[in-house]
Amino acid sequence: MELLETINLQKTVQNGDTQENILKGIQLSFQKGKITALIGASGSGKSTFLTILAGLQSVSSGEVLLEGNSLVAMSAEQLRKLRAKEFGYVFQYAHLVPFLTVEEQLHLMLDIAASPLSKQERKQEVHDVLGMIDMLHRQHAYPSILSGGEKQRVAIARAVIHKPKLLFADEPTASLDSKRSMDIMELILKLTKKNDITTLMVTHDEDMLRYADRVIKMNDGKITEDRTV
Amino acid sequence: MNLAWKEMKKSKLRFSILASIVFLISLLTFIIAGLANGLADDNASLIKKLPDGTFYLADDADQTYNLSAIDKRKENDILAETGDAAAFSVQMGFVFDKDEKQQSVAFVTSTNSDYFEQVDPGEVVLDVSLKEEGVEIGDELTNQFNEKLTVAGFADHQKFSHAPVAFLNKADYQAIYGTDKQQMILVPDEDAKDIAGLDAVSKDELLQSLASYKAEQMTLDMIVWFLIIISGMLFAIFFYMMNVQKIGMYGILKAMGLKTAVLLRMIWTEMLLLSGSAIILAAACAMIFGTAAPDGMPFALDSIMLIWLALIFLVVGFIGSTVSAIQIKKVEPLQAIQQGDV
Numbered sequence: 001m002e003l004l005e006t007i008n009l010q011k012t013v014q015n016g017d018t019q020e021n022i023l024k025g026i027q028l029s030f031q032k033g034k035i036t037a038l039i040g041a042s043g044s045g046k047s048t049f050l051t052i053l054a055g056l057q058s059v060s061s062g063e064v065l066l067e068g069n070s071l072v073a074m075s076a077e078q079l080r081k082l083r084a085k086e087f088g089y090v091f092q093y094a095h096l097v098p099f100l101t102v103e104e105q106l107h108l109m110l111d112i113a114a115s116p117l118s119k120q121e122r123k124q125e126v127h128d129v130l131g132m133i134d135m136l137h138r139q140h141a142y143p144s145i146l147s148g149g150e151k152q153r154v155a156i157a158r159a160v161i162h163k164p165k166l167l168f169a170d171e172p173t174a175s176l177d178s179k180r181s182m183d184i185m186e187l188i189l190k191l192t193k194k195n196d197i198t199t200l201m202v203t204h205d206e207d208m209l210r211y212a213d214r215v216i217k218m219n220d221g222k223i224t225e226d227r228t229v
Numbered sequence: 230m231n232l233a234w235k236e237m238k239k240s241k242l243r244f245s246i247l248a249s250i251v252f253l254i255s256l257l258t259f260i261i262a263g264l265a266n267g268l269a270d271d272n273a274s275l276i277k278k279l280p281d282g283t284f285y286l287a288d289d290a291d292q293t294y295n296l297s298a299i300d301k302r303k304e305n306d307i308l309a310e311t312g313d314a315a316a317f318s319v320q321m322g323f324v325f326d327k328d329e330k331q332q333s334v335a336f337v338t339s340t341n342s343d344y345f346e347q348v349d350p351g352e353v354v355l356d357v358s359l360k361e362e363g364v365e366i367g368d369e370l371t372n373q374f375n376e377k378l379t380v381a382g383f384a385d386h387q388k389f390s391h392a393p394v395a396f397l398n399k400a401d402y403q404a405i406y407g408t409d410k411q412q413m414i415l416v417p418d419e420d421a422k423d424i425a426g427l428d429a430v431s432k433d434e435l436l437q438s439l440a441s442y443k444a445e446q447m448t449l450d451m452i453v454w455f456l457i458i459i460s461g462m463l464f465a466i467f468f469y470m471m472n473v474q475k476i477g478m479y480g481i482l483k484a485m486g487l488k489t490a491v492l493l494r495m496i497w498t499e500m501l502l503l504s505g506s507a508i509i510l511a512a513a514c515a516m517i518f519g520t521a522a523p524d525g526m527p528f529a530l531d532s533i534m535l536i537w538l539a540l541i542f543l544v545v546g547f548i549g550s551t552v553s554a555i556q557i558k559k560v561e562p563l564q565a566i567q568q569g570d571v
Contacts, residue, residue, distance in 0.1 A: 051563055054484075056566070080486050081486065084486025085486070089485060091481075095478070095481040097232075097481075097482070098478065099232075099236040099239035100239075104230070104235065107230060109485065111230050112482075112485055113486065142239065
């Protein structure tokens with residue numbers, strides 16, 4: 001069974017008097033542990049597609065199945081639980097909680113995901129993940145004093161510390177320079193492969209495609225290219 | 230994780246500013262309420278200190294105590310029927326002290342009763358405020374008809390119409406005002422029966438019928454309630470402004486799967502900690518103000534009134550913060566993500 005599957009996915013929005021078809025019958029499936037890059041021009045529908053898969057937006061018609069379970073049929077509370085336990089998110093900006101230290105950001109995510117780890121195990125897990133992202137020396141720092149790259153590293157650690165099934169990354173390197181972008185992608189690769197996390201990533205940056213197992217190109221709400229790298 | 234406490238610890242300045250505003254408004258309200266209560270005491274502590282019950286006035290007086298003159302037969306009937314009833318009269322007047330200084334007083338006389346000071350003929354018992362004016366026990370005062378009255382003692386906090394009360398013997402009162410009829414009869418029973426020819430009013434109704442008392446209290450009560458309403462609006466506005474700035478963060482946390490209830494709990498905890506500490510501090514300062522206020526300032530803030538006002542403030546704060554909590558409930562994670570970094 002595929003981890004994630006979409007069946008004839010359609011998204012229509014009302015724009016004034018006209019109806020706009022953002023997604024026009026997307027039919028895709030995603031395998032466990034792979035990194036898929038979604039590319040395409042602005043307005044092609046890739047971010048809408050990503051946020052629908054991430055349970056952040058409803059569909060107009062069609063189906064999204066996670067391990068055979070329909071996201072479309074889920075209640076808001078079921079979707080919230082799914083997002084907390086099974087999904088991780090990285091956005092263009094880190095969106096860290098400004099009043100929490102680096103280690104508290106990770107503890108918060110474990111709280112949200114209702115992690116079964118004991119207090120001591122949580123401490124150890126946070127310590128290990130901070131070590132992996134080379135941020136142990138900044139564990140007590142607040143986001144306001146971190147650089148853009150450091151913030152994004154913490155955001156990635158936060159997105160995977162609860163070992164989700166899926167990581168959704170919407171242009172995670174867009175606000176970073178090329179050197180830092182490479183570092184961030186290396187980190188995503190390292191963390192997701194270690195925990196067998198399936199990653200869906202929207203990007204505009206051609207250089208980032210080298211980290212993907214699969215590249216899907218979208219244009220005007222349709223899939224125009226789907227290739228394995 | 231206690232998000233409220235962590236945020237307050239990190240954003241000390243922002244929360245301190247908000248707390249200081251709540252503190253100042255609460256303190257101002259407590260002080261105005263204390264002054265209102267103090268003025269009420271100053272205006273009518275003689276009546277306020279009497280037990281709750283039914284006050285009878287002659288019905289042709291139209292509930293104006295100084296126009297009331299109760300028929301002697303009716304007075305005797307009521308006093309005979311109700312053992313602890315008391316008939317009494319109040320008239321404004323003045324006395325000259327030993328230094329020939331004129332002192333305004335409210336002359337009060339009553340039938341034999343524990344509710345009023347009982348005075349021998351030729352003597353007077355004064356409110357303690359006149360002691361502060363230099364009057365002493367044994368001093369000889371002169372009333373407006375040049376009759377001598379010897380000060381036999383002082384009564385604690387007995388005022389009427391902002392003047393100290395001077396308790397007189399019935400005979401002396403009769404000599405001054407030329408009547409043996411009493412103005413009012415108090416029966417310490419709120420459900421006392423109606424009596425033909427007499428108006429029955431409660432203690433509150435009697436207080437409200439006193440000239441100036443109602444107008445004075447209404448004005449002060451209005452100021453207190455305005456302050457409560459203004460503070461409620463300020464609470465709502467400040468919490469709203471603060472939370473609007475954090476909408477993006479709330480959206481991201483909701484996207485990550487944080488329960489809305491956790492965010493609401495965070496806001497309410499912040500409100501409770503912030504306003505609770507500010508109100509307790511303001512209450513303490515108001516109490517200190519009460520003890521340090523000059524003797525001439527009528528200030529009376531009792532703990533029950535303080536607790537009520539504090540509770541009202543907490544409820545108002547809760548409503549104010551809930552207005553912004555509604556915003557949080559409405560926030561869409563996707564909208565927050567698209568807004569950019571927080």
